Amino acid sequence: MCFEAKRLLKLALGPVLMLISVAALAAGGGVNEVNMPPGVTEVGARIYDLHMLILGICTVIGLGVFGVMFYSIIYHRKSKGAVASHFHESTKVEIAWTVVPFLILIGMAVPATSTLLEIYDHDDSELDILVTGYQWKWKYEYINADGDNVSFFSNLRTPQTEIHNTQPKGEHYLLEVDEPMVIPVNTKVRFLITGNDVIHSWWVPELAVKRDAIPGFINETWTRAETVGVYRGQCAELCGKDHGFMPIVVNVVSKEEYRQWMDEKQVEAAAIKELMAQTFTLDQLMERGEAVYARACLACHGANGEGGVGKAIAGSAIATGDVGVHLDVGINGVPGTAMQAFGGQLNDVDMAAVITYQRNAFGNNMGEMVQPIDVYNHKKG
Amino acid sequence: MGDHHHGPAKGLSRWLFTTNHKDIGTMYLWFSFAMFILGGAFAMIIRAELFQPGLQLVEPAFFNQMTTMHGLVMVFGAIMPSFVGLANWLIPMMIGAPDMALPRMNNWSFWILPPTFLLLASTLFMEGGAPAAGWTFYAPLSTTYAAPSVTYFIFCVHVLGLSSIMGSINIIATVMNMRAPGMTYMKMPLFVWTWLITAFLLVAVMPVLAGAVTMMLMDVHFGTSFFxxxxxxxxxxxxHVFWFFGHPEVYIIILPAFGVVSQIIPAFSRKPLFGYDSMVYATASIAFLSFIVWAHHMFTVGMPVAGELFFMYATMLIAVPTGVKVFNWVTxxxxxxxxxxxxxxFSIGFxxxxxxxxxxxxxxxxAPADFQYHDSYFVVAHFHYVMVAGAVFSMSAAVYFWLPKWCGRMYNETMGKTHFWISFIGFNLAxxxxxxxxxxxxPxxxxxxxxxFADFNMMSSIGAFIYGLSQILFLYNVIATIVAGKRVSEPKVWDGAEGLEWTIPTPAPYHTFEVPPAVK
Incomplete structure (x- = not known):
């Protein structure tokens, strides 16, 4: 018996050690989640319950199967003088272990089906948001609700210095954006999801939403968050170089705060409209342009315009050549390449600023300016 | 008939021109091990970069090339050829045939592999780098947005498909026509059965993959818009097209592994395999189901709810025959x-x-839970448990099991067990x-x-390094066995092993079963 006890102890030791280390990590750091979040939606809670149910069933069956196996391993070993039996078939047993699992599967399929049907019920949404995946950022357009047409891009805010380890990493490293999506609490929000270039996937675990963003097609899904808070996610479909650097942040706020935010966005949009009619100095354009460059161009063209996925801007024929051609590339992109059409992504002020910046930074020193009105005229043709 | 008993040719020409199933099997096995090391090296780069948050060793674009090449090399270069090598060595010896049915094609299906992988690996040094859209290479990331090397990649996939199809036709022809008298289908060892079914899967789906990459080629170069x-x-x-190939592909990889453990577990239990007939039927059921579940890889693409339900139910059904197999092994x-x-x-580990x-x-x-699991590390963990602990563990088991028969020398048991325990611990930690x-x-x-995610990733990387290093021990043990292992000469190397391959002398002579054995 002593021998068996020792062996059992050894066998048990592995999993126990693993559990202890997991527990220690969870308690120590407080940041190591080991399970799916139930999230803040009813659907999320139902998915979580389903997940725990199947995990539970699998664990019980697994313990049974492995229990029998380890019993054999311990008691039916040759070194203990075990003599092999010779039974090798039983139709009854085979039928039993075909039918019983089948019945268990039916038991799993019932709740799975009802949850799936609920996920697919897109009707009666109170707010629609068009989500478009770009390499490598998200665009959010609020498209219904009484003319509240707001649209903006949401870019990674983590600086390159943190990514390249020259500066300590912040709390929300890689999960922070310059402008989060804002939605009201207890409201059925429908997401219309599409892609601009390649396939992306919009995933926020705590809202229990993941749907692919496919260029040329629009997918529907929805959420109804029941708790105010900030929820973070990431692109879930490999979409090229910076797939790991296009996070999603959703602020769920009270309905009043949402109204207030929406009003502010309207004022902001009006202000941009006013700016478009103004003329700027070179310094103003350069300052604004540098910020726009960091947001929209840097990932592909490099911090010093040296190029990367995209061509070099420092000393390039486009940035030091005809302004019209430069504007055309910026506004319409280059079809068939990774150079996107930024005409719809940047407003005319930002476009004017970034073109001016590219023509005067990185030693290009063209000394000329592009004003918002030039961009406007170029777009009109 | 007089010169039938000649030995192998001398020097390099033995290997270049050989039509001998044992030589070709050996070349497949060594080639797949080389690819296993190459794909493993890519994995080590991946895990080294993921050791800590932040970018330390490689840039994102190169990282994507590594994940892509790791998957491609492991699936097409390591796992698939390793089982073809095993099939070459064992199927003729298990069914009492003198060789494979189509020996010259056999030579050809092996020898087109090394240049293909050389070409694939060379894309790493091309402008724009190697393919970087993942081993599943979804369009349009793999077409409009791909580096120029995608054209070479497409060519490689075509040639790999050619090799697989030729190998499969050979296996089908051998099993159907060259069984010894009395070796009826329901007397064949389970390894032969699983490979026969696998070969049919390969013949069915490799052309589909060829179709997918041909459409990519058209989109990239000839202005079509399939994708x-x-x-x-x-x-x-x-x-849809990719996974119509890709899901059966998963079973192409795992069915021969099922066959291997179905030979080994009875041998060391000294007891016949429980439920042989149901094992055959379960294998056939899994193969059939593998054709109608492909879109469970695509639950988040926005299929209509009826499609989601169909693919969910069909996929759940696979648990039934798979369960039958596990219950039979335990029994x-x-x-x-x-x-x-x-x-x-290794079989118990499997x-x-x-x-x-x-x-x-x-x-x-x-399906509803998959909306949370899909494209997350949960999936990565899942398929490595199936691919590594499934296919690779069973392959290690097979090498230790049949190596003494192949070379007439016994491996070092202590080193073998050490290899197992280090692999097992490293794998689980990873x-x-x-x-x-x-x-x-x-994600x-x-x-x-x-x-x-930092702590668990560091753990995972340490485990991966341990697992990777344990394979060097494996390589050393195998070479040491071949060169200087203790000689064994009894035909039945393992006292509990059953089957025709254990009736021929040890080491297996260059030509076996020139006269078909009688099978009762």
Whole structure:
């Protein structure tokens, strides 16, 4: 018996050690989640319950199967003088272990089906948001609700210095954006999801939403968050170089705060409209342009315009050549390449600023300016 | 007939021109091991970069090339050829045939592999780098947005498909026509059965993959729009075609592994395999189901709800025949007379870890829950439990089991067991924590991650390094055995082993069963 006890102890030791280390990590750091979040939606809670149910069933069956196996391993070993039996078939047993699992599967399929049907019920949404995946950022357009047409891009805010380890990493490293999506609490929000270039996937675990963003097609899904808070996610479909650097942040706020935010966005949009009619100095354009460059161009063209996925801007024929051609590339992109059409992504002020910046930074020193009105005229043709 | 008993030719020409199933099997096995080391080296780069948050060693673009090449090399270069090598060595010896049915084609199907992988590996040095759209290479990332090397990649896939199809036709022809008198289908060893079914899967799906990459070629070079909505095509079409190949491909990899453990577990239990007939039927059921479940890889693409339900139910059904297999293996061990030599350890390791991979597979089949699991590290953990602990563990078991028969020398048992335990611990340390980070929200195929995933990723990397290093021990043990292992000469190397391959002399002579054996 002593021998068996020792062996059992050894066998048990592995999993126990693993559990202890997991527990220690969870308690120590407080940041190591080991399970799916139930999230803040009813659907999320139902998915979580389903997940725990199947995990539970699998664990019980697994313990049974492995229990029998380890019993054999311990008691039916040759070194203990075990003599092999010779039974090798039983139709009854085979039928039993075909039918019983089948019945268990039916038991799993019932709740799975009802949850799936609920996920697919897109009707009666109170707010629609068009989500478009770009390499490598998200665009959010609020498209219904009484003319509240707001649209903006949401870019990674983590600086390159943190990514390249020259500066300590912040709390929300890689999960922070310059402008989060804002939605009201207890409201059925429908997401219309599409892609601009390649396939992306919009995933926020705590809202229990993941749907692919496919260029040329629009997918529907929805959420109804029941708790105010900030929820973070990431692109879930490999979409090229910076797939790991296009996070999603959703602020769920009270309905009043949402109204207030929406009003502010309207004022902001009006202000941009006013700016478009103004003329700027070179310094103003350069300052604004540098910020726009960091947001929209840097990932592909490099911090010093040296190029990367995209061509070099420092000393390039486009940035030091005809302004019209430069504007055309910026506004319409280059079809068939990774150079996107930024005409719809940047407003005319930002476009004017970034073109001016590219023509005067990185030693290009063209000394000329592009004003918002030039961009406007170029777009009109 | 007089010169039938000649030995192998001398020098390099033996290997270049050989039509001998044992020589070709040996070349397949060594080639696949070389690819296993290459694909493993890519994995080490991946895990080294993921050791800590932040970018330390490689840039994101190169990281994507590594994940892509790791998958391609492991699936097409390591696992598939290794089982073809095993089939070459064993199928003729198991069914009492003198060689494969089509020996010259056999030579050709091997020798087109090395240049193909050389070409594939050379894309790493091309402008724009190697393919970087993942081993599943979804369009349009793999077409409009791909580096120029994609054309070479397409050519490689075509040639690999050619090799697989030729190998499969050979196996089908051999099993159907060259069985010894009295070796009826329902007397064939299970390894032969699983390979016969696998060969049919390969012949059915490799042309589909060829179709997918041909459409890519057209999109890239000839202005078609199969996978571009702007021209009237559909990016999701690519995924349907790919997974119509890709899901059976998973069973192409795992069915021969089932065959291997179905030979080894009875041998070391000293008891016949329990439920032979049901094992054959279960294998055939799994193969059939593998054709109608492909879109469970695509639950998030926005299929209509009826499609989701169909693919969910069909996928759940696979648990039934898979369960039957696991129950049969466990019952084979029950009241046997067990001993735990290295092949048995790897088989038990397979049984435990593959079952865990099967459970997570069942969890993934639940469509609503898959909305959370999909494309997360949970999936990475799942398929490594199936691919590594399934296919690679069974392959290690097979090498230890049949190596003494092949070379007439016994491997070092202590070293073999050490290899098993280090692999087992390393593997679990590498992949078990990936379940946790996946559930907690870490997407797959990212070169850098948020801070809450840091501890488990470090654990995972350490485990991966341990697992990787253990393979060097494996290589050393195999070479040491071939060069200087203790000689064995009895035909039946293992006292519990059954089958025709254990009736011929040890080491297996260059030509076997020139006169068909009588099978009762």
């Amino acid at each position: 571009s909505a702007a021209g009237g095509g559909d990016p999701v079409l690519f995924q 084979t061990m029950w009241r046997g007379s067990l001993s735990f030599e290295t092949p048995m350890l 049984l435990v870890l593959f079952t865990i991979g099967g459970f997570t597979g069942l969890m993934l089949s639940i 992949f078990f924590p990936q379940h946790f980070v996946g559930l907690a929200g870490m 797959r195929r990212i070169p850098d991650y948020a801070l809450q």
